[in-house]
Amino acid sequence: MNSTSDHINMADHDNSPPGPPDTTTTRVRLAIAVLVTYVCLFNGLTAFGLVGPDEPRYAAIARDMAVSDDWVTPRLHGEPWLEKPILYYWVAAVGYRVFGDSEWAARLPSVAGAATSMLALGWLARRFYGGPTAALFVLLFPSSIAILVFARAATTDMLFSATLALALASSAPLVLLRQPRGTLGYQIGFGAALGLAVLAKGPAGVVLAGSAIVIGALLARRLPLVWRLAGPWSLGTFALVALPWYVLCALRNPEFIQVFLISHNVERFLTPVFQHQQPFWYFAPVLLLGLAPWTAAIVATVYAAATTVTRRDWVGSPSMFLAGWVIFPVVFFSLSQSKLPGYVLPAMPAAIILLARALALAMTRPAAARAVGLGTAAVLAVMAVAFLVSPGVASAGVEAGAVRPLGVLLSLATVATGYVGSRGRIHAGVAVAALTIALGLWQLNATLMPRLDPGISTRVTAREARHLADGEPVRTYALHRAWQYGLEYYLHRALPEWTSDTPSGALVVTNQRGMRAMQLEGAGIVVLRNVSADAMLVRTDPNGERLTIGP
Known part of the structure; x- marks a missing residue:
């Protein structure tokens, strides 16, 4: 292996056709990416009210914090509420002060988290894989079902996932590059990201990030370089970011350790006390659905991984490092006695980078490009059929056929994606599918969600x-x-x-x-x-x- 300053395994780079796209093509792609991102992440955040038991609780705590100026103890109707750490409440409270009392403010932390994840990991994709992978990633990420759903939820899941995405982006250069430029900046960034993860979700931030890094480094044969992440700058920044709130909250609320650390971390993982039991394989279908409509690209990703292993190209491989960030969260929470769909969200960003990388590699293999394009069209076809035959929601006043226009839209997208896919034009096919998801979401927000609102929200x-x-x-x-x-x-x-x-x-x-x-x-x-x-x-x-x- 060459050990020059910024060397990485070149087998992991895209083998895209030489020459950059022309200016017009670049502008069109950028415009599509901006439009898809805006609609999937920012549009329709107030189309329906807060739903479920978590959104209104978390939002009420943040709103009370904005009014009371007590930025240490989360309170629900005046009483301490210590089940979750503070980061969501801080960000949402700022939202309430800036935007007023609205669902927009309550959902701001998740929107900001999704946008931050996309920017950080888009940079990472470009840094290690090049422009084609990054261009595909910024289309895949916001239009994936898991991302667009959790990005508009007033919960802690997306914000936690974003802090781990920042930890991934700052740790990858330190682990994968022999002599990275800007080591100090990456170390400070990693410590800050890990501290924010602990403020977003608690000790799970350290467990997930630390274990994912170790597994990824093992797979990439870079384990000795992991110690760069445990230097004084990383540890000092982590302590400076994470510890003050925990110390202050524990001093003001003696029950904090029992309620938060013991009951809502240790007991939640080891026992079914919170009644969220699911089978061991629960997260397999969650991942498949969460990555839709890009599920077909999983086959290309597995093929790329198998090729890397067969050629013994895993030394210094960014894909092997990313695999650790997918594998550990899924396995870790599969062992938990409590399972909810949001638990596996931290695995999604790394998985989407791997999907984008596999699609970019497939561009150079006509047969693979056609297979992936037609596979994506098949996923869209399944989604189209589901909406075309939907029985409606009678209890909410939504008659059968109310979502049929969305089924028609997906059917047209199936034909268009299938056509460009059969010609091996992967980026065009991805753009069509992503635009379809964005247009379909806009249609739902404009027409269906206001009708569903009385039945799903208070x-x-x-x-x-x-x-x-x-x-x-x-x-x-x-x-x-x-x-x-x-x-x-x-x-x-x-x-x-x-x-x-x-x-x-x-x-x-x-x-x-x-x-x-x-x-x-x-x-x-x-x-x-x-x-x-x-x-x-x-x-x-x-x-x-x-x-x-x-x-």
Whole structure:
């Protein structure tokens, strides 16, 4: 092996046709990449309200932080909430101060994390593989299902993934290059990224990044160079970024270590205490779906990996190093007793670089290029059929065929991608598919999501409750916790539960099951609004409808 200053394994470089693309082609590609990125990451962030139990909780904590100026202890309705570390709340709180009270502010950390990941890893792809791989990566990354979904979620997952992406980008030159230029900058950057990862998710940041680096370095035969990452600059920067908040939070909240470190880290991994049990193979389909519509490129990636191993070209191989960042998160969380789709998100960025690299290599092999192009068209065809035959969501007022226009769009994209793919024009095929995903997402945000909003979010229900309450207290009864947290977020307060002792005339948000239970306890009910299958607004009234049980 040559050991010149910036040498890497040239077998890992793209063997693209010589000569850069002309200026017009470059501008068109750049415009497409910007458009796809904007639509997939930034468009439609307020098309629907906060959903699930996590989004409204995290957003409420961040909003309270922006108002209270307490930047140490996360609080939910005034009470310490110590299940997650602080980074999401800090970024979202800044968003609330800048953009006001909106879903945009709540989802800002994830959007910023996705954009940061794309920039950092786009640079990494260009640094180690060249322009063609980087150009493909910036199309694949924002249009992958996992990225565009988690980039618009007010949760910690994408922000955590972004901090690990920064750790990957700063560690790769130190591990793969014998004499990298800017060693000090990479070391400081790595320490800062690792510190942010710990602020985003806790000790898992060190476990994932450290283990992925070791495995990647082993595969690339660069294990001795890993010690560059443990120098005083890296460790000092890490301590400076990560430790102050942990120390302050523990001093102010003695229960912090038990609640956060023990219950929500150790117990979550080792036991099914949080009821997120799934089979060992759970993340295999999650990865396949999350990488769609680029799933067909996995075959090309496996072929490229097999070629690297067969030729014994793994020494100093960036692809082998990246493989460690895919393998370890998947295996680690497959062993966990708690599994959720977002857990495997840190593996996605490295996987997408490998997909882009495999596609760039396939450009020089006509048969491989055609196979990948037709495979991508086949994935789009499956997606098209799914939307064409969708039965709709009757409970949310979405009739069968409501998403059929999206199925038609995907069908047209299937034909176009298949045509250019059959001619081996990989970049054109990727551009068509990415534009289709972006256009389809724009269509969903503009037409379908506002119709789904009352059934998946509490935003509409809260608006109706605020109008009907006219300043009086709002109560809830028998709601799923997602709806309880959501209503509390939009109504800016903790909501008490209705009991049989509650005075008559109370405004209650409940559902069909809850209304029947209230009637069984003797309450007369007047239905005011039936918002969705999960939420209805009722008022207790002595003259209201009661449940009559026959003899």
